[in-house]
Amino acid sequence: MAEIAPFRAFRYDFQANGGDVSKRIAPPYDVLDEDDKARLLGQDDRNIVAIDLPHMPPKSLGPAECYEAAARTFDAWKGDGTLVQEDKPAIYAYHQLFTYDGKTYTRPMILARLRLEPFSAGKVLPHELTFGGPKEDRLALMKATSANLSPVFGLFRDPENKTGRAVASIVANKPDAVGTMEGVENRLWVITDEAVIATLQSVLAPENVYIADGHHRYTTSLNYCDWAVEQAGGSLPADHPARFVLISLASMDDPGNLILPTHRVFVETGGMTSGDLLGHWSDGVAACDASEADLVVVGSDGQDHPVRFTKPEVLNALEAEKSEAWRTLDLAYLHRYLIEDLLASRRGDVPATRYIKAESDARTLAASNDGVAILCKAPTMKEMQAVSESGDVMPQKSTFFYPKIATGLLINPLS
Numbered sequence: 368m369a370e371i372a373p374f375r376a377f378r379y380d381f382q383a384n385g386g387d388v389s390k391r392i393a394p395p396y397d398v399l400d401e402d403d404k405a406r407l408l409g410q411d412d413r414n415i416v417a418i419d420l421p422h423m424p425p426k427s428l429g430p431a432e433c434y435e436a437a438a439r440t441f442d443a444w445k446g447d448g449t450l451v452q453e454d455k456p457a458i459y460a461y462h463q464l465f466t467y468d469g470k471t472y473t474r475p476m477i478l479a480r481l482r483l484e485p486f487s488a489g490k491v492l493p494h495e496l497t498f499g500g501p502k503e504d505r506l507a508l509m510k511a512t513s514a515n516l517s518p519v520f521g522l523f524r525d526p527e528n529k530t531g532r533a534v535a536s537i538v539a540n541k542p543d544a545v546g547t548m549e550g551v552e553n554r555l556w557v558i559t560d561e562a563v564i565a566t567l568q569s570v571l572a573p574e575n576v577y578i579a580d581g582h583h584r585y586t587t588s589l590n591y592c593d594w595a596v597e598q599a600g601g602s603l604p605a606d607h608p609a610r611f612v613l614i615s616l617a618s619m620d621d622p623g624n625l626i627l628p629t630h631r632v633f634v635e636t637g638g639m640t641s642g643d644l645l646g647h648w649s650d651g652v653a654a655c656d657a658s659e660a661d662l663v664v665v666g667s668d669g670q671d672h673p674v675r676f677t678k679p680e681v682l683n684a685l686e687a688e689k690s691e692a693w694r695t696l697d698l699a700y701l702h703r704y705l706i707e708d709l710l711a712s713r714r715g716d717v718p719a720t721r722y723i724k725a726e727s728d729a730r731t732l733a734a735s736n737d738g739v740a741i742l743c744k745a746p747t748m749k750e751m752q753a754v755s756e757s758g759d760v761m762p763q764k765s766t767f768f769y770p771k772i773a774t775g776l777l778i779n780p781l782s
Contacts, residue, residue: 368574372606390414394773404420413449418516461475461477519615629765662701666733693757696754
């Protein structure tokens, strides 16, 4: 059900700098701010953010001239040799090597085109909601450049590592390109061998794709395809590039696919302490040992209050229309019952909430803003899969897949 295809990518010239593209790749657009963009362009004015981030912040549609300027830069780089196009259609082996919590991992992936499917078809499955503003920004950029500049990150089942075995002889060789980004080493191999490509297509054909990161990029590509059909007078060939999206695919069975937690911090609390919050939540949590905790509440004094959930069954009544997979999520209990029901009713409102990835940063923010941090556990891969297959989406900021996929290794032309 996952149809992948080779393509002639635009990419930086791997013959230059020994194939080292460290100064020209970047994290995905939606995790960058103005300072990040300036820093990356300060390293190299040909960094991909010069095209991929024309409007800041990319949460809403910018002026038309921003996207027109990005398209001119893209064309100029193709014209002066900064970007070259692959001679033959290719699929790419992509590895990320990194260390987390004292352990070293390699996350193997495949970069390819994926045929676009509406979520209703049940072949490509989301787990997050999307919002209009970011999609408007990405669609304007896509129309201007006729390209996917940043890949979607997708997951699939491969417990027998068939994809890894298919490319084993290729990745045993020196990579065609390397790039270090935020301490993560990215390695890329160009695959033009038709037999290897056919094997990869065959392995992936029966699998669903679960979107890990890039929900806005995927839905924008669906919108772009609809627009391209209209521009073509109502029809496009089945193999037209606009019917595909650039994607990095990883096995959800691989230990290198880490899901990290995103913590919540209440700020502007009006003096609410950790004790006050636990009082509001008294019907839904109980103190426990840290080893048994479902979450940990930390006040501005830095003291930890581990708690366990006491009424998991309450979501059966509060959200009867939701799937069982959704109702058993820790974050569903936190948001729907503890925050939306107990806290909102007993306090009268919900304080402003910040979503923080690092535990140390969450603690610091709570301490410096007289706030309260809620240290959460990350959902499991099985939980994400189950919610996706149920047709539900997880609460906001449920998953943080680490590390982020690099933007700028490949560009997918759409015309």
